[in-house]
Amino acid sequence: MRETTSFRLPAETLARLDARAALLGTTRTTLAAQYLEEGMRLVEHPGIVFTDGTQGERRATIAGTRLDVWMVVEVIRAGNNSLDEAADYLQIPFHWVEAAARYYAAHPDEISEEIRLNDEFAEREIRLAAEQRRLFG
Amino acid sequence: MVAARLRSLGHDAVAVVERQGLRGAADERLRQVASAEDRVLVTYDVRDFGRLGMRLARTAEPHPGMVLVTPRAFSLGANDVGRLSDALHALASSDAGRSMAGRVVWLRPAPEVGGS
Numbered sequence: 520m521r522e523t524t525s526f527r528l529p530a531e532t533l534a535r536l537d538a539r540a541a542l543l544g545t546t547r548t549t550l551a552a553q554y555l556e557e558g559m560r561l562v563e564h565p566g567i568v569f570t571d572g573t574q575g576e577r578r579a580t581i582a583g584t585r586l587d588v589w590m591v592v593e594v595i596r597a598g599n600n601s602l603d604e605a606a607d608y609l610q611i612p613f614h615w616v617e618a619a620a621r622y623y624a625a626h627p628d629e630i631s632e633e634i635r636l637n638d639e640f641a642e643r644e645i646r647l648a649a650e651q652r653r654l655f656g
Numbered sequence: 657m658v659a660a661r662l663r664s665l666g667h668d669a670v671a672v673v674e675r676q677g678l679r680g681a682a683d684e685r686l687r688q689v690a691s692a693e694d695r696v697l698v699t700y701d702v703r704d705f706g707r708l709g710m711r712l713a714r715t716a717e718p719h720p721g722m723v724l725v726t727p728r729a730f731s732l733g734a735n736d737v738g739r740l741s742d743a744l745h746a747l748a749s750s751d752a753g754r755s756m757a758g759r760v761v762w763l764r765p766a767p768e769v770g771g772s
Contacts, residue, residue: 573683573704573711583680585672590700590732597733608657608734610673634727640703641726645762 566618709760721756
């Protein structure tokens with residue numbers, strides 16, 4: 520559910536927000552809501568940051584790495600749900616894996632959707648590649 | 657783990673995690689480094705790099721090649737390091753693997769040796 524509210528913000532902040540929104544092709548309101556939500560999550564989940572996907576979508580990632588939370592969750596699952604095994608495999612400190620697991624616990628639907636989209640893309644492209652081989656060898 | 661195993665099989669492989677400067681690099685930066693070093697990129701991030709491959713194809717931009725690995729074919733963990741390394745070794749040793757420039761390939765399990 521969305522509620523309408525208003526804030527008094529410095530003009531300079533609004534100008535930067537507008538410039539960024541124009542760059543991304545979105546609105547001031549949408550971008551402000553996104554940054555507010557991400558800002559809350561940054562505080563709630565130390566060690567997690569948000570990065571851009573190739574099409575501009577925002578994704579929870581372990582800070583200072585290329586590891587998206589969804590990937591870490593896949594590694595944890597593949598290793599019998601062992602966070603220690605995941606840290607060993609990924610060659611990263613345990614607390615980074617724990618940060619990803621904690622984020623997943625708070626936002627399971629978001630991460631499951633990332634996994635689903637990755638799978639969906641792979642299935643479609645593999646199917647098309649197979650069809651192409653069938654048609655043209 | 658996979659890179660180390662590939663090196664033991666004679667390949668010039670390097671993992672992003674082994675390169676301090678690449679650990680948090682953006683996709684585009686990683687692609688540029690791979691191109692500069694003439695390295696084929698291997699990734700589980702199939703959505704981002706699959707789309708990146710399409711963009712490069714559209715713009716006819718040369719690249720050394722990409723191998724996309726799906727977690728459904730090779731689980732993302734220590735249990736599948738052997739299978740994944742074998743499949744990459746088989747690909748790299750094949751005709752297709754020796755001419756990866758500009759290609760995006762979905763990795764398939766290596767054919768099993770022996771068996772019934």
